[in-house]
Amino acid sequence: MRKAYLLSGALWLASLAAHAQDLTYQTPPKAIAALASAAPTPRISIASNGQWMLLMDVQGMPSIAELSQPELRVAGLRLNPRTNGPSRISYATSLRLRRLPDGKELVVQGLPAKARISEVTWSPDNTKIAFTHTTDNHIELWTVDVASASARLLPNLFLNAVFGNSYQWVSDSRTIIARAIVGGRGEAPVTTAAPTGPVVQENGGKKAAARTYQDLLKSPLDEKLFEYYASAQTVKVDVGGRMQPLGEPGLIQQASPSPNGRYVLLKTMHRPYSYTLPASSFPVKVDVLSMEGLIVKAVADLPLADNVPTSFDAVPNGPREHAWRDDVPATLYWVEAQDGGDPKTQASVRDKIFTQIAPFDAPATELAALPMRYRDVLWSNANLALVEGYRWADRKEMTWTLNPTLSKAPLTVLFDRSSQDTYHDPGTPFVQRNAAGRYVLATDAKSENIFLIGNGASPEGDRPFVDELNLKTKQSTRWWRSEAPYYEVPFTILDLNKQVLVTRRESQQESPNYFLRDVRHAKLTPITSFPNPYASIGNLRKQVLKYKRADGVDLTANLYLPPNYKKEDGPLPTLMEAYPVEFKDKQDAGQVKGSPYAFTRLSWGSPVFWVTQGYAVLQGTSIPIVGEGTKEPNDTYTEQLVASAKAAIAEGQRLGVVDPKRVGVMGHSYGAFMTANLLAHSDLFKAGIARSGAYNRTLTPFGFQAEERTYWEAPEVYNQMSPFNYADKIKTPILLIHGEADNNSGTFPLQSERFYNALKGHGATVRYVTLPFEAHSYAAKESIMHMLWEMDTWLNKYVKGEPAPAN
Known part of the structure; x- marks a missing residue:
C-alpha cells in the first residue's frame, strides 16, 4: 500500500510539473514586436481662443517593474499608497506649445526631470496651463505661463487624486481649488494587525441587488485604509503659491468652484459604507462653501445607494447629480426621480430638474419635467438649454430645447430617435468655453442656430460632418463633410463666423495628422506631421466586407491581408476577431460601422499583427445579437453568434482569401466569452484565444453586459449562454489568458480558473496563462510581448499546423 501511495504521489507531482510551467517572459516574432513597440502619437489640446496647440508626448509601455509598484485595492478603487493617486495611468512626458496658425513651436522649459504629467488643463483666459506631476511619493501641482513657455511648481502642496481630477481652475484664472493630502494624518493603518472579530454583513429584508464588482471593501481594516487614503483637505491656492484651507477635511469626492468664483460645491462621502458596492454608491453630503471656507448651504445628504433596481436606467430615489449651471454666475441644479428610480414603474414623468440660485435662501425651483430618464443638459450663454433623456427598454433617446429662465419650462422636441440608429444620428452639439471657463452651447449671434459635429455613419462608412441647425425651423445646413479617400474628423471649431476648423485627417496609408480647414475658402493647412509609426509593415491592405447573415441581417468585417499577398497565393490561414453587440432592431444591427479610409491603429490587443505572419485577419467582425419587440437579444444568443461567424x-471563402479549414477565433472580455461559446456550439474553428473573459454567468447573477434581467428572472438564458456549462463539448484547442489583477466588473480571474479546470477535467486541449499584476487591459511591455508570443505559438500550432519559428 505504501509503494502504491508513493507512486501515486510521484505521478501527481509529474502531472503538476507538466501543467504548471515556470516560464520566463517571452517575445513574439520581430515583426510583431516592432509594431507593438511603436511609439504612441502625441496627444493634443487646443486653447479655446484658438491661438495655441499643446502637444504632449506620451509615455510608452511601462515595465513590469513599474506595474508591480504597491497598489491598494479598496472600495472599487485602485490606489498607489505612496502617491495617494491612481495606481495605473498613462502619463505625458513633455510639453510643447505650437502657435496657430503660423506653426511656431516652443518647448516648455522648467519641467521636472523624468516628468510624469497628467490632468492637463488650460486656464479660463488661456494664458496658463496647469498639470499634475507624479513623483515616487507624492503628486505635485505645476503651472505653465503660455507666453514664456515656462513651468513652475506650486510649492508645499501634495495633491490627493484618489477620486480622479484633483483640482479645478477658478474663473479668475489666478486661483485653483484643489484637494490636498490632510496634513499631520500620521501613519497608515497597520495591515498586519490581528483581526478583532469576524466580518458580518446583514440585510433587514429590503431588496439590495448589486452587479458583480471588483476590489470592494472586505473588512474594518479596509474601511480604515479607505478613509486614510481618501481623506482630503480642500484648499484655495493662487498661481503665486499662496494657500488657504477651505472647510474641514473629509472624504471629499469633488470640490468645484461656481462660475463666478464666489462659492465651492463640495461633495463629501461618509459612512455607512458597503461591502457589495463601490465608493460611487456610498452616502454623500452635498454642501456649498464660500471662498472663505464657511458653509453657506447644506444642500443634501444622499443615502447609500444600495436599493437601486437592476435595470440600466434605474437610479437612486431622491435628488442626484448636483452641479453648477455653466451659463449663470452661481446657480445649482440637480435631478430627482419621480418614479422611485424604477423604470418599470408606470409614470408620465420620470425625472424633474430643479435649480436654486445663490445665496440659496429661496426655495428650489422646478425647471423641467421629463417623460424619460435624464441623461445630460447643455447650457448656453443665451436663454437656451438642451436636455437629453433616454429609455433603455427600446434604446430610445430624445433631446429637448427649453428656456432656463422659466419655471416649469415647456419642452420642445428637437431630436427623437433610436440610440442605435447611427445613420440618422444628427451629431453632437458643439460647445465652447465662456469667460468663466465653462463649456456652453455654441450659438450664432441671434442664438437661433447651434452647430453639430457628427460621425456621419452611412452605407459607405463614416463620413464625419459639421452642420448648422436652425432651432426654429429644425432645418440644417451642412458646412462640410469628409470626402474619400480620406477619413477626416472635426476636432474643434476655431471660428464660427469664418467657418475655420481643426480636423484630424488620415487615410489607409497616411497616419493621422491635424489640419486647419478653412471651409469657406476650401483651404487646408497642415499643423502637425506625425510619421507613420508602422512604416515597417509596408502598406496595410484593408477592405471593408459587406455580406448577409442567413436570417438576412447585414454584416460587415474589416479584412486585412499580408502586404505582399497575391490572389494566386490562394486562401490563407485566418484569424477572426469580434465583440458581440446587442440590438433591438435588425435595421440598426446591419448598419455599417467605421470607415474604409481610416488609418489602422494597432493597440496592444489587435489581431492585425498576424498579417506579418501570413494570416488573413477578419477584424471587427459584426456579431449583432438582435431581439425585436418583446424578445430580448440574448434569448437566441448562441444561434445568432454561430450564424454571424x-x-x-x-x-x-467566397473571396478566395480565407481557408475555412484553418480559421482561429479570438476575443477580449465579452469577446472572450463569445470565443468560448463559438467553440462550444460550432465546429467552425481550429483554435480559440480568449483573454480576460467571464464564462459562468451564474457568477454575475444580477445582470451582465447589456442583459439587465437577473438570473432568477431568466435562468434559461444565463445557463444557455454560459460556456462553462458546455465544457464537455469543447474539443477545439483554446488558449485562456487573464490578468492576475483584473478590475473589470464580472471578469474575475476566478472565471478563467474555474473554466480551465472544467475543460481540463473533460480532457480538452487548453492552456491557461495568468499575467502578474495586469488588470483587465494589459499594460506592461513584458506582459504584452509575452501575450503576443503565446498567441502566435498557439496559432502556429493549431491553425497553421506548424511549430512556431525559433525566438
Missing part, C-alpha cells in the same frame, strides 16, 4: 467565414 459562419457568414463571415463563408464571405472570406
Whole structure:
C-alpha cells in the first residue's frame, strides 16, 4: 500500500510539473514586436481662443517593474499608497506649445526631470496651463505661463487624486481649488494587525441587488485604509503659491468652484459604507462653501445607494447629480426621480430638474419635467438649454430645447430617435468655453442656430460632418463633410463666423495628422506631421466586407491581408476577431460601422499583427445579437453568434482569401466569452484565444453586459449562454489568458480558473496563462510581448499546423 501511495504521489507531482510551467517572459516574432513597440502619437489640446496647440508626448509601455509598484485595492478603487493617486495611468512626458496658425513651436522649459504629467488643463483666459506631476511619493501641482513657455511648481502642496481630477481652475484664472493630502494624518493603518472579530454583513429584508464588482471593501481594516487614503483637505491656492484651507477635511469626492468664483460645491462621502458596492454608491453630503471656507448651504445628504433596481436606467430615489449651471454666475441644479428610480414603474414623468440660485435662501425651483430618464443638459450663454433623456427598454433617446429662465419650462422636441440608429444620428452639439471657463452651447449671434459635429455613419462608412441647425425651423445646413479617400474628423471649431476648423485627417496609408480647414475658402493647412509609426509593415491592405447573415441581417468585417499577398497565393490561414453587440432592431444591427479610409491603429490587443505572419485577419467582425419587440437579444444568443461567424467565414471563402479549414477565433472580455461559446456550439474553428473573459454567468447573477434581467428572472438564458456549462463539448484547442489583477466588473480571474479546470477535467486541449499584476487591459511591455508570443505559438500550432519559428 505504501509503494502504491508513493507512486501515486510521484505521478501527481509529474502531472503538476507538466501543467504548471515556470516560464520566463517571452517575445513574439520581430515583426510583431516592432509594431507593438511603436511609439504612441502625441496627444493634443487646443486653447479655446484658438491661438495655441499643446502637444504632449506620451509615455510608452511601462515595465513590469513599474506595474508591480504597491497598489491598494479598496472600495472599487485602485490606489498607489505612496502617491495617494491612481495606481495605473498613462502619463505625458513633455510639453510643447505650437502657435496657430503660423506653426511656431516652443518647448516648455522648467519641467521636472523624468516628468510624469497628467490632468492637463488650460486656464479660463488661456494664458496658463496647469498639470499634475507624479513623483515616487507624492503628486505635485505645476503651472505653465503660455507666453514664456515656462513651468513652475506650486510649492508645499501634495495633491490627493484618489477620486480622479484633483483640482479645478477658478474663473479668475489666478486661483485653483484643489484637494490636498490632510496634513499631520500620521501613519497608515497597520495591515498586519490581528483581526478583532469576524466580518458580518446583514440585510433587514429590503431588496439590495448589486452587479458583480471588483476590489470592494472586505473588512474594518479596509474601511480604515479607505478613509486614510481618501481623506482630503480642500484648499484655495493662487498661481503665486499662496494657500488657504477651505472647510474641514473629509472624504471629499469633488470640490468645484461656481462660475463666478464666489462659492465651492463640495461633495463629501461618509459612512455607512458597503461591502457589495463601490465608493460611487456610498452616502454623500452635498454642501456649498464660500471662498472663505464657511458653509453657506447644506444642500443634501444622499443615502447609500444600495436599493437601486437592476435595470440600466434605474437610479437612486431622491435628488442626484448636483452641479453648477455653466451659463449663470452661481446657480445649482440637480435631478430627482419621480418614479422611485424604477423604470418599470408606470409614470408620465420620470425625472424633474430643479435649480436654486445663490445665496440659496429661496426655495428650489422646478425647471423641467421629463417623460424619460435624464441623461445630460447643455447650457448656453443665451436663454437656451438642451436636455437629453433616454429609455433603455427600446434604446430610445430624445433631446429637448427649453428656456432656463422659466419655471416649469415647456419642452420642445428637437431630436427623437433610436440610440442605435447611427445613420440618422444628427451629431453632437458643439460647445465652447465662456469667460468663466465653462463649456456652453455654441450659438450664432441671434442664438437661433447651434452647430453639430457628427460621425456621419452611412452605407459607405463614416463620413464625419459639421452642420448648422436652425432651432426654429429644425432645418440644417451642412458646412462640410469628409470626402474619400480620406477619413477626416472635426476636432474643434476655431471660428464660427469664418467657418475655420481643426480636423484630424488620415487615410489607409497616411497616419493621422491635424489640419486647419478653412471651409469657406476650401483651404487646408497642415499643423502637425506625425510619421507613420508602422512604416515597417509596408502598406496595410484593408477592405471593408459587406455580406448577409442567413436570417438576412447585414454584416460587415474589416479584412486585412499580408502586404505582399497575391490572389494566386490562394486562401490563407485566418484569424477572426469580434465583440458581440446587442440590438433591438435588425435595421440598426446591419448598419455599417467605421470607415474604409481610416488609418489602422494597432493597440496592444489587435489581431492585425498576424498579417506579418501570413494570416488573413477578419477584424471587427459584426456579431449583432438582435431581439425585436418583446424578445430580448440574448434569448437566441448562441444561434445568432454561430450564424454571424459562419457568414463571415463563408464571405472570406467566397473571396478566395480565407481557408475555412484553418480559421482561429479570438476575443477580449465579452469577446472572450463569445470565443468560448463559438467553440462550444460550432465546429467552425481550429483554435480559440480568449483573454480576460467571464464564462459562468451564474457568477454575475444580477445582470451582465447589456442583459439587465437577473438570473432568477431568466435562468434559461444565463445557463444557455454560459460556456462553462458546455465544457464537455469543447474539443477545439483554446488558449485562456487573464490578468492576475483584473478590475473589470464580472471578469474575475476566478472565471478563467474555474473554466480551465472544467475543460481540463473533460480532457480538452487548453492552456491557461495568468499575467502578474495586469488588470483587465494589459499594460506592461513584458506582459504584452509575452501575450503576443503565446498567441502566435498557439496559432502556429493549431491553425497553421506548424511549430512556431525559433525566438
